[in-house]
Amino acid sequence: MPNPTAAMLVIGDEILSGRTRDANMYFLAGELTKHGVDLAEVRIVSDDAAAIVSAVRALSESFDHVFTSGGIGPTHDDITADCIAQAFDTQIDVRDDARALLAEHYKKSGSELNEARLRMARIPDGATLIDNPVSVAPGFTLGNVHVMAGVPLVFQAMVASVLPTITGGQPMLSQTLRVLRGEGDIAPTLSALAEKYDDLSIGCYPFQKDGAFGANIVIRGTIGTRIDAAMTQLAKELEL
Amino acid sequence: MPNPTAAMLVIGDEILSGRTRDANMYFLAGELTKHGVDLAEVRIVSDDAAAIVSAVRALSESFDHVFTSGGIGPTHDDITADCIAQAFDTQIDVRDDARALLAEHYKKSGSELNEARLRMARIPDGATLIDNPVSVAPGFTLGNVHVMAGVPLVFQAMVASVLPTITGGQPMLSQTLRVLRGEGDIAPTLSALAEKYDDLSIGCYPFQKDGAFGANIVIRGTIGTRIDAAMTQLAKELEL
Structure with missing residues (x-):
């Protein structure tokens, strides 16, 4: 539900x-x-x-x-x-x-x-x-x-x-991976991941601070093991 | 306009x-x-x-x-x-x-x-x-x-x-008066002031911090002299 x-x-x-x-x-x-x-x-x-x-x-x-x-x-x-x-x-x-x-x-x-x-x-x-x-x-x-x-x-x-x-549902869980790469470089990986894990929400939030730039990749969902699996695959594909 | x-x-x-x-x-x-x-x-x-x-x-x-x-x-x-x-x-x-x-x-x-x-x-x-x-x-x-x-x-x-x-209009000006009184005590004064100065917007924003309570009274408008006049009257009526 x-x-x-x-x-x-x-x-x-x-x-x-x-x-x-x-x-x-x-x-x-x-x-x-x-x-x-x-x-x-x-x-x-x-x-x-x-x-x-x-x-x-x-x-x-x-x-x-x-x-x-x-x-x-x-x-x-x-x-x-x-x-x-x-x-x-x-x-x-x-x-x-x-x-x-x-x-x-x-x-x-x-x-x-x-x-x-x-x-x-x-x-x-x-x-x-x-x-x-x-x-x-x-x-x-x-x-x-x-x-x-x-x-x-x-x-x-x-x-x-x-x-x-108020009757609540399942708490939304999230994990964040901070990478020091341009959004444009990681976009194809994220896009493929989002298609495979279509029960999760995968967001990419770029930052620029003190001359460094990169992005926080946030994976959200209600099932912790699914988020773990997606994060593991993401880290592997980005060779972190 | x-x-x-x-x-x-x-x-x-x-x-x-x-x-x-x-x-x-x-x-x-x-x-x-x-x-x-x-x-x-x-x-x-x-x-x-x-x-x-x-x-x-x-x-x-x-x-x-x-x-x-x-x-x-x-x-x-x-x-x-x-x-x-x-x-x-x-x-x-x-x-x-x-x-x-x-x-x-x-x-x-x-x-x-x-x-x-x-x-x-x-x-x-x-x-x-x-x-x-x-x-x-x-x-x-x-x-x-x-x-x-x-x-x-x-x-x-x-x-x-x-x-x-973008074509702008008249910048909105504002003045704030911080008073250490309950909103309920100053409400009648503010209400009368808002009726008299109906070209101005008069807002009251209560606060509670570290045991003190009071309110910030903010008067906004585009004509500085009108805001001055309303603030002067307000201070007088609140006996500040």
Whole structure:
């Protein structure tokens, strides 16, 4: 059985403007690979309702799971929860269980649960809350869409809360061979290898650094012995 | 007149698998911002022809410019050029001008211009070559799509070759104010500010680090004096 597929939707003007370098995509990609879920597509859109709704619909229809990052805080530019509700044609309002979580948290910390903070208790009808052990304000799962915060520490904690609820497949394994040769020289060997081992994914990633050039050859698959066999043959053919 | 819009398409299994952390998106986002082009969406897809063709068509129709990264090398998994041709329903073959560039380069370096390397001279009909001062094998522009290599050094050189050919708008300027307060406390102030300065984009990006928490408030726009005015008002209202 093939592994379940996933897409990620990053909501963030700050990444598109080049101000911030994304960290959540890199983290999620690694976690999904370990969990046996194939991350097939990532989209980054700005804090624009039409763009978010359209991306959520397209990704939710095409993949088994969608993970979103960003836009669920208390400020005016946090519109993700409302957009998810709109994408699923469902209602959204402050929900009692989410409000109770926030009320207890702000009571302890001595801050006021003001109107802005109450926005973080807006949860679409039919959604399940995602636990946030870092800063309490929950994420949520609606249908196959998992809605999480953009702050890396909180995002990571929410991923840890969500992943156990998702049936994974076989973890993707990989081995890398670094060779100091031009891609053009090893391409014919790789091409033949890819044909023979068609259950594996064989990628070639060239690099140039400090005057040296070469390539990392990465062989990926779910069966370790097959990867071993392909790597052994590759090393032999490249006379390493 | 609004700034031209752009999308980026990253082609790369190695990013989706979590093996590599993207560097090109962050670089391009910064360059486009300086050039007055608004990066509105980024997509990352795997080395899969159907996914690439479909993304190229969708982005090319929706935005003024599309920049792609990756998949134009000599190996079997380098299918971007063929996918671009398919997306535009045009022919692709080894082109004489691109072949001549490669022939001269490999003659100098003493390497053979073999069949694999000749793949890098495959250019769709009607495309314009993009200069590659790093490793010679060219990128190309077809319609509004600029096709570039994934190796960061080469990608950056190609961006430098392409950007002067693109009419930019007004560079997006920004100022950041770092405050050690909860987002929920400053949200009402920001919301009112965003309504008053509706020609500016006002974003709030919370952080938690080493036990401290706060937010970076970023005000973006094309008119420096407007950003100054909004920042001055913000600082006053937050009593900084």
